[in-house]
Amino acid sequence: MSSTHIFVGVVLLAIVAQTPLARFVREFPRLQTAATVFASVFIQATPFLVLGVAVSGSIAAFVSPSVLRRVLPGNQVAAIGIGGLAGMALPGCECGAVPVARRLFDHGAGAAALSFLLSVPAINPVVLVATAVAFPGEPGMVAARFAGSLATALVMGALWSRFGRPSWVIAKGRGHGHHETAGSSRREVFSEAARHDLLQAGSFLVLGAAAAAALHVLVPATVYDHLAGHLVLSIVVLAVLAVVLALCSEADAFVAASMSALPLLPRLVFLVVGPAVDVKLFTMQAGTFGRAFAVRFAPTTFVVAVVCGTVAGLIFVGAR
Structure with a gap:
């Protein structure tokens, strides 16, 4: 039985x-509140998730890594810049980006x-529009997310250029990609990539919506008050939470928006860190590039993302 059959x-x-489920939920006020939060986050995020999956499938079917390599200039600095900006022109999911990289x-x-x-x-149009919808009246969140995420990408590229060692990367990836199968038509590649991404991202959206609901009903208000009064602590806590939750980048903005008791700055760091490093990505990177690469790349990316997200947040949204 496939994951598709289980989902259906x-x-x-x-x-x-x-x-009977609705009747049961109505009997418990806290459970009803949790169900409302869950439904709100899930319903708001689903259209962007579906759009992101469609775009990701299209990229898998029609854009090959060899094409990307040919458009990269020979100059290292320029190549890093174009590689970072390509996230805007070639949006896709995290799992699709790993085999291309x-x-x-x-x-x-x-x-x-x-x-x-x-x-x-992190910076593709679907994610940025989703962030704008999740934070209406806060255009600074969109600008800060774009700037912080792009800065993270460029800094990590520059650090690899300066300090990276080819010996850290295994000689051949072990096949975590889902974009290509020998003899597959473009339609088949699109369908398989879209199905894979929808099931994977959808499962993490469910977990993220459930986590948002749990945070509303299980965490006492005094905890949020304490975090809101300690900006540095709240930044660290939400950065770690982003790593653990491993949310889809098309949906994480709605989870962050649900944490309305916290300042915007730590929620912005949550949005910058999540697409850059989380437990799911660490596993994929370890399998594709090797453990020696992942154990160096993930912690460094975490620190860089926290710093870049904090600086971008201070510039665009301030310490609030």
């Missing part, structure tokens, strides 16, 4: 049992590959 089965079960590594463009890897899920 769960949906059908929920539809059949919706009346691996191919760029194989073509000798490691620094550009890392800037591309970090920018794709």
